[in-house]
Amino acid sequence: MSFEDNPCSYFSKGKVKSSTLSLSVLVFIEMFNAFNARSETKSIFSVNPFSNKLMLVAIASSIALQLGIMYSPLSSLFKITALSGMDWAVII
Numbered sequence: 001m002s003f004e005d006n007p008c009s010y011f012s013k014g015k016v017k018s019s020t021l022s023l024s025v026l027v028f029i030e031m032f033n034a035f036n037a038r039s040e041t042k043s044i045f046s047v048n049p050f051s052n053k054l055m056l057v058a059i060a061s062s063i064a065l066q067l068g069i070m071y072s073p074l075s076s077l078f079k080i081t082a083l084s085g086m087d088w089a090v091i092i
Contacts (some may be wrong), residue, residue, distance in 0.1 A: 015086075020070065020080040024091050027066050030070045 034055060036044045048074075051054065069075060071082050 016079060016081045017083075020083060020085060021091065023080065024066065024070075024083065024087075027062065028091060031062065034059060 035047075035049065038044075038052065039047050040054075069078055070080055074080060
């Protein structure tokens with residue numbers, strides 16, 4: 001059943017997906033911002049991204065935790081849902 005067949009289903013299913021999309025966008029923006037904030041004078045593209053290994057571990061851990069929660073039974077506890085490949089393309 002799609003949203004066109006039952007418009008009221010947005011309040012149960014559509015809201016969860018839009019919340020998940022919003023959360024994912026915010027997480028990835030903050031991870032990108034962490035790379036951006038590494039230097040006050042240089043561009044994000046001119047700084048070696050592998051010079052700070054602890055930051056890479058922190059970013060990878062943050063993304064792994066989000067994906068782990070999103071694609072596990074914990075997703076119902078956090079009221080988020082798994083995203084499709086097209087959703088990830090939009091986020092990235």
